[in-house]
Amino acid sequence: MLYHLLYPLSLDVSFFNVFKYITFRSFLSFVLASIISILWGKHFINFMKRKQFGQSIREDGPKAHLKKAGTPTLGGIFIIGSVLLSIGITGNFSSPPLLVCIGVMLSYFFLGWLDDYLKIIKKNSDGVSAKGKLLWQFLTAIIASWLLVHYQVIDTSLYVPFVKGPLIDLGWFYIVFASIVIVGSSNAVNLTDGLDGLVTGPVITSSATLGLLAYVAGHMTISHYLFIPYIENVGELMVLAAAIVGASVGFLWYNSYPAQIFMGDVGSLSLGGVLGAIAVVTKNEILFVVIGGIFVMEAISVILQVGSYKIRKKRIFKMAPIHHHFELKGWAEPKVIVRFWIISIVLSILALATLKLR
Secondary structure: OHHHHHHHHHHOOHHHHHHHOHHHHHHHHHHHHHHHHHHHHHHHHHHHHHHOOEOOOOOOOOHHHHHHOOOEOOOHHHHHHHHHHHHHHHOOOOOHHHHHHHHHHHHHHHHHHHHHHHHHHOOOOOOOOHHHHHHHHHHHHHHHHHHHHHOOOOOOEEOOOOOOOOOEEOOOHHHHHHHHHHHHHHHHHHHHOOOOOOOHHHHHHHHHHHHHHHHHHOOHHHHHHOOOOOOOOHHHHHHHHHHHHHHHHHHHHHHOOOOOOOOOHHHHHHHHHHHHHHHHHOOOOOOHHHHOHHHHHHHHHHHHHHHHHHHHOOOOOOOOOHHHHHHHOOOOHHHHHHHHHHHHHHHHHHHHHHHHOO
């Protein structure tokens, strides 16, 4: 909004020229989202308490979690709300990559809200069926991927770290591949959301890393120097990523151990979806495995646990996702959370280091 309203005034007042710069608007986006999230969060938590919309705790989970029953949830509403308010003020909506990523985020937001609404407010323990969720997620991801390819926002080539130029052109199969990345990211982030603040830390580091990669990919000179694909208007995703970081920092103010509010599917599904979409639009689908390594580890632990039990009738971990395994091994919840955050930070730094190794 500020970009579209104030930047044109730079012809008369040179000060407004500052709104042209993605770096300035990203900083502003982060600050606004942080403040909005912190201020809104306090009132949102009080509202949820009054309405008695609390989280139900699975009885087969760690017994220490039973005391968390009744903690307000649906915190993803004020995370995504803060992101939208911030990006609405600072974003350049003439950027197709930005519009597509916001579209994915909103679609998954409504899916998560419907699931949480059925579970928490309507007391339907099943919520949206697993098949229904996957159908919604894949339809959204396929439409988004098709739009990106059809309108030539991105090409169908696959890029990998340490290799200059594209590795292979997937053709129209790329739409399937990109959809799997987006859906996989959404569900992996959802699985990671199991301890107080656990998922918020990696969301912050992943968003910040993807934001930097978006800026680089959208800068013609830097992208050519680093041998990464230049994508027109993709730098605007740095502003979106900054808003996600800011809103998540504000949410962490209340979600850190012991949590005053939980994120809910409305937050985890939408944040995971938009991170996957940013990875696709910036052509970092493979590198995202490193950036979101915590999410990947959590998802793989569930896949291995389920597969092992079905095939061998034996479990690999004490409990899946893997953060519960470490809890049952005797790690205190804050120790699990902080160590996972540390791993996420290290992985993000490693991912950024690959920029100079192509």
